[in-house]
Amino acid sequence: MVEIQIDPAERLPGALPGEKVNAALAVLAEDGVVVLKNSADVENVDALGHRMIDDLARFEADHELANNFQGVRQPPFHPWLFRDLVYNEPAITISHRILGDGITLTSYGSNTAFIGSGFQKVHADSAAPKPGQGPCTHIVINVPLVDMTLENGATRYWPGSHKDGRIYASNRHPTEAMLVEQEARRPAEQTIAQRGDTIVRDMRVWHGGVPNTSSQHRPMLALVHANTHPGKGTFEAEEGSEDFWQHSVLDAAPLFVPKPIDYLTQGHSRPHLPPPSGRTDLPVGNDSQREAITSVDHARLY
Numbered sequence: 001m002v003e004i005q006i007d008p009a010e011r012l013p014g015a016l017p018g019e020k021v022n023a024a025l026a027v028l029a030e031d032g033v034v035v036l037k038n039s040a041d042v043e044n045v046d047a048l049g050h051r052m053i054d055d056l057a058r059f060e061a062d063h064e065l066a067n068n069f070q071g072v073r074q075p076p077f078h079p080w081l082f083r084d085l086v087y088n089e090p091a092i093t094i095s096h097r098i099l100g101d102g103i104t105l106t107s108y109g110s111n112t113a114f115i116g117s118g119f120q121k122v123h124a125d126s127a128a129p130k131p132g133q134g135p136c137t138h139i140v141i142n143v144p145l146v147d148m149t150l151e152n153g154a155t156r157y158w159p160g161s162h163k164d165g166r167i168y169a170s171n172r173h174p175t176e177a178m179l180v181e182q183e184a185r186r187p188a189e190q191t192i193a194q195r196g197d198t199i200v201r202d203m204r205v206w207h208g209g210v211p212n213t214s215s216q217h218r219p220m221l222a223l224v225h226a227n228t229h230p231g232k233g234t235f236e237a238e239e240g241s242e243d244f245w246q247h248s249v250l251d252a253a254p255l256f257v258p259k260p261i262d263y264l265t266q267g268h269s270r271p272h273l274p275p276p277s278g279r280t281d282l283p284v285g286n287d288s289q290r291e292a293i294t295s296v297d298h299a300r301l302y
């Protein structure tokens with residue numbers, strides 16, 4: 001996995017030097033994944049990471065830890081919203097260059113490899129773009145909240161698999177034969193990364209969670225950038241945090257929920273709205289939310 005070192009001064013808006021932007025773009029075009037080393041403040045990572053580990057301990061005292069890899073979500077309210085984690089400037093500079101103007105943050109979720117978790121089915125999170133949709137439609141910024149190691153389940157991915165056009169919106173799982181072919185072309189790697197790093201991934205890349213054999217849960221933020229404006233309400237945030245979800249390049253589409261928000265029982269960060277009456281075949285939410293949600297519908301991948 002290719003790593004690009006980010007100096008603290010380069011974390012400011014627009015401060016990433018052109019040669020590092022170009023290097024990251026070249027790696028994303030070739031591999032589909034790049035790590036921006038030291039691009040976020042470790043103190044903020046640890047503050048949120050400790051809070052999530054505490055939340056998980058409280059939650060699992062009287063709940064089953066199911067829904068592996070979507071995990072238990074991070075608190076979407078102050079003081080747990082950190083600018084350099086949610087709006088990581090080096091990562092935004094790169095996704096903006098690929099996705100173009102008019103990009104939207106459509107989720108504020110997490111993937112947690114629980115202790116003892118197994119393999120997740122290999123999948124891509126998005127399909128090939130249609131003509132006119134640009135080189136790709138979705139990029140995810142993963143922020144590890146603990147160091148990601150072979151033992152605790154650093155995500156497995158197949159470099160270059162985003163160039164294989166045989167993934168469709170209706171079925172984002174490569175077949176066994178496709179995996180054998182891809183493995184021969186370029187074998188799988190794992191996202192070994194440290195606290196303070198951000199992992200930028202073209203969401204067409206084939207990937208999947210792997211077992212966490214360590215004694216600690218492995219939380220990781222998942223921030224989806226889309227090249228569309230899907231309308232408001234693609235993820236839940238608590239009322240009172242409205243001021244936070246503003247950025248000059250990356251629009252955001254939260255549904256603001258009255259306090260106290262029930263963030264621990266959600267799948268990813270999707271709204272908790274009931275389906276329209278009589279319909280059980282559709283994801284929750286209204287029409288525009290459903291459209292946004294189904295375009296990156298992690299829940300259907302399991």
Ligand SMILES: O=C(O)CCC(=O)C(=O)O
Nearest residue numbers: 069111112113155208209
């Ligand atoms: O948690 C992981 O390691 C991978 C999960 C993931 O990327 C996904 O569910 O799309």
